[in-house]
Amino acid sequence: MVAPVEELREFVRAALIDPVPRNHQESDAAFHRRRVVAVVTLVIGTAVLAYALRVPPGDPRFYAATGALAVVWAVGAWSSGPLHLGRARTRNGRYDVRPVLQPLVVGLLLLGVFLIGAIVVARVPVLRGPVDALLDHARFGSLPLVAALTAVNGIAEELYFRGAAFAAVGRRYPVLITTIAYAAVTAFSGVPLLVLAGAVLGLVTGLQRRVTGGILAPIITHLTWSLGMLLLLPPALNAFG
Template identity: 70%
Template sequence: MNVVAEFRAFLRAALVTPVERYHTESDAAFRRRRVVAAVTLVIGAVILAFALRIEPGDPRFYGATFALAGVWAGGAFLSGPLHLGRAHTRGGSGSSRAVVQSLALGVMLLALFMVGALVVARIPVLREPVQELLDHARVGSLPLVALITVVNGIAEELYFRGALYAAVGRRHAVAVTTVVYALVTAAAGIPLLVLAAALVGLVVAFQRRVTGGILGPIVTHLTWSLGMLFLLPPVLDALS
């Protein structure tokens, strides 16, 4: 199999062809999940808007972002059962936990964004809002910001690709969760962050559709977000 065919087969297995599973719930449970998901979304969006407007170095940022993670995760678990999901194996004869494919997707997304950074670094109107967001890591504690990145990445996937995805229903879940994720991120007031949320959200939503669970989206999200945290600042600084 040549490289192009191999790549197409990978994308088809990771993002297109669903793994068979049997996840069902009663109408009452589905209605309850929708109510909990809606309330969680409103509270989470308000806290996110507040957290991302806190000045770098202000200790309130850490408390606000951990509180945000608590809201996303708490709402997700209160909404109903969450599933880890399974991915296609390389040979196509079975399934396994969605780890290796998800790591690969996360690295691909990271590489794509690093290429985009080459453009962003040379355009002040795009670069400066991103630099201000990254100042939380520069001015504050980088290890603590990295921990926040991990905790919030997991919590976001528990909610957006776990609770909210299940609450929307199968037919439009990919589109709805991607749009909602981007709109919630718009509270930060950073256009490029909204674009990033839309692209990453779309990829992990397709993963959720294929695997039927949250493990794949979590692995992809963390691979991308931690890579951005550590690689984007030096790239922007070097090219600015």
């Protein structure tokens, strides 16, 4: 039992706790500009998201609105200043590799936890109703298109929240502040469980951003979780409901 526990502890430290060395300093002027762009992008993105989530399932406007939302997050992120992919700490102590395997495992673990939670959600109508309403966009629309938009928006959200916004916060509490901001934005969905999911996902990806110094790990974890939930949550709810 000792070996697996130690392995898990080392994995958590490498993936979510111990930052890798890097130097991403920027001038005061560049930092101020990043903050302005980040705030403007947040306001526009929140407005577009609120509109997109109020489009009825099956309405073609949903695809256009979610596509526009991805453009807002991505353009705002790239306009704010340099973004970094980040690096991971390996088992032998190196930190000159891109984070790929670690965030994939973290995403799968998150997915497993939320699918287990589906057992409870499926049996509580007040919780399941809003989730079903959100999933109706995939049920009554084009699943491949919804999946593609889910992936594109997942990438764009990480470019902004764990890229531009994280850097714009500065050194004081960037994980906490970006997690709160991300959860607050998801509140426009009107789905309480999605707000909880946003808080958990935002915290995990924020820790990954802090550790790796970049956006690659958060993107991989986000895509693994979000696409897995899109494809596996509906059958899980039906199986346990």
